[in-house]
Amino acid sequence: MDKALPLVRTILPAVRGDTSVKVLPAQLAHAARVLRRQPLTTARDVMSPYDALLRRWLPSDLTRGPVAAFAAHAGVGPTVPGGALFAFWQAAYHLFGQWHGRGGAQNLTDALVRRLRSLGGELRCSAPVARIEARGGKVRAVVLEEGERIDASAVMTAMDPKAALLELLDPPLGGDIGADLAAARRSNVVQAVVHVATDRLPDYPNSRDGDWNGLQSYVDYLDDLTSAWVQAEAGRLPEPLPLYAFTPSAMDPTLAPAGHHTVYLACPAAPSRLDGGWPARRQELVERCIDTVEARAPGFRDSIRGTATWTPDEMEAVGRWPAGHPMYLDIALDQLGPFRPTKSLGRWRTPVEGLYITGAGTNPTGGIAGTPGRQAARALLADHR
Numbered sequence: 001m002d003k004a005l006p007l008v009r010t011i012l013p014a015v016r017g018d019t020s021v022k023v024l025p026a027q028l029a030h031a032a033r034v035l036r037r038q039p040l041t042t043a044r045d046v047m048s049p050y051d052a053l054l055r056r057w058l059p060s061d062l063t064r065g066p067v068a069a070f071a072a073h074a075g076v077g078p079t080v081p082g083g084a085l086f087a088f089w090q091a092a093y094h095l096f097g098q099w100h101g102r103g104g105a106q107n108l109t110d111a112l113v114r115r116l117r118s119l120g121g122e123l124r125c126s127a128p129v130a131r132i133e134a135r136g137g138k139v140r141a142v143v144l145e146e147g148e149r150i151d152a153s154a155v156m157t158a159m160d161p162k163a164a165l166l167e168l169l170d171p172p173l174g175g176d177i178g179a180d181l182a183a184a185r186r187s188n189v190v191q192a193v194v195h196v197a198t199d200r201l202p203d204y205p206n207s208r209d210g211d212w213n214g215l216q217s218y219v220d221y222l223d224d225l226t227s228a229w230v231q232a233e234a235g236r237l238p239e240p241l242p243l244y245a246f247t248p249s250a251m252d253p254t255l256a257p258a259g260h261h262t263v264y265l266a267c268p269a270a271p272s273r274l275d276g277g278w279p280a281r282r283q284e285l286v287e288r289c290i291d292t293v294e295a296r297a298p299g300f301r302d303s304i305r306g307t308a309t310w311t312p313d314e315m316e317a318v319g320r321w322p323a324g325h326p327m328y329l330d331i332a333l334d335q336l337g338p339f340r341p342t343k344s345l346g347r348w349r350t351p352v353e354g355l356y357i358t359g360a361g362t363n364p365t366g367g368i369a370g371t372p373g374r375q376a377a378r379a380l381l382a383d384h385r
């Protein structure tokens with residue numbers, strides 16, 4: 001980790017294309033120092049799947065399990081080449097810190113909306129786009145599902161790039177670039193979440209102050225996680241169920257009434273298409289999640305005041321995430337950074353003049369860091385200058 005983390009720190013800004021001339025020499029010197037000793041070992045570690053990396057470097061499942069759970073949190077399978085990058089996250093959070101918007105993630109969106117309005121921008125919600133008109137290789141307008149046509153000389157989509165360019169775009173992206181995008185991969189393994197309202201924090205035996213500040217892993221064995229990915233890909237709810245918890249109200253008391261807490265239970269290897277269908281099996285997921293915590297924190301079930309699910313079918317219906325995939329496309333070495341969603345479309349521009357893509361399916365990847373949005377905005381501004 002001590003070699004790979006500084007290397008990752010150097011690589012990531014370069015992949016995003018935002019390495020400034022001022023810091024580049026220092027970063028390259030840093031990378032050179034890191035790579036001077038055992039460069040091949042370091043390169044192999046960074047390119048490995050995290051399943052292999054953790055088996056090589058960590059002797060026990062006591063540490064492999066939680067590190068793998070954290071890597072899985074990013075939606076990356078244990079056997080995906082290059083997934084090792086995500087096994088460094090836990091260490092990275094210790095080094096660089098992690099942030100939570102007080103009051104919850106909605107406050108970040110609200111702050112961005114206030115900023116947009118303060119600059120004279122307008123926002124319309126609940127206005128789904130049915131079509132992006134682009135005659136003669138130039139974007140002309142968006143047409144809403146309810147029929148309204150909005151003329152535009154520039155359009156930026158922040159949704160699944162496959163849906164945007166192959167379904168909404170009229171005419172759709174064709175040729176090699178269209179075929180390349182059509183081939184971008186989206187697996188059946190996504191996430192499922194159960195939000196739980198409780199009247200106390202999970203009571204882990206021998207716990208200490210601060211134990212609820214980070215991810216609480218219920219992945220006991222790396223093998224369990226690897227096998228869960230295979231089961232979910234085949235449409236089954238994994239057994240044992242890989243699970244982790246966050247208890248954000250332990251750090252942010254504004255999230256729950258006094259004396260109460262929010263427990264976020266997430267399964268990182270849930271099948272998008274589930275045998276028997278999600279509506280029939282949603283409660284089974286809830287019960288299994290609660291049982292998993294109860295086994296580690298006796299009394300958890302009694303502390304529950306309410307639950308709310310967020311399963312892949314609900315994510316697809318509410319969030320319009322195809323297949324309930326929050327990253328739209330799988331995270332893999334050939335679908336990351338400038339290769340996301342494809343090599344030809346990895347710079348936020350499209351072959352259609354005035355049409356840009358951003359969001360989780362674009363360079364560098366998903367998450368709520370805002371990086372694809374900033375880079376896409378820069379591309380648009382540069383073209384319009």
Ligand SMILES: Cc1cc2nc3c(=O)[nH]c(=O)nc-3n(C[C@H](O)[C@H](O)[C@H](O)COP(=O)(O)OP(=O)(O)OC[C@H]3O[C@@H](n4cnc5c(N)ncnc54)[C@H](O)[C@@H]3O)c2cc1C
Pocket residue numbers: 127128129130158159160191192193266318319320321326327358359360361366367368369
């Ligand atoms: C369980 C779970 C946990 C996660 N945890 C984290 C985390 O801890 N940290 C982190 O950084 N990331 C996390 N993520 C990932 C993160 O939520 C996504 O990567 C991020 O929200 C993607 O942002 P986006 O703006 O690209 O897309 P979205 O947030 O999905 O926004 C796209 C919007 O476009 C809308 N849309 C789609 N089609 C149309 C259309 N035709 N017309 C109009 N609007 C349309 C959708 O309704 C949606 O509102 C998590 C995801 C999940 C599912």
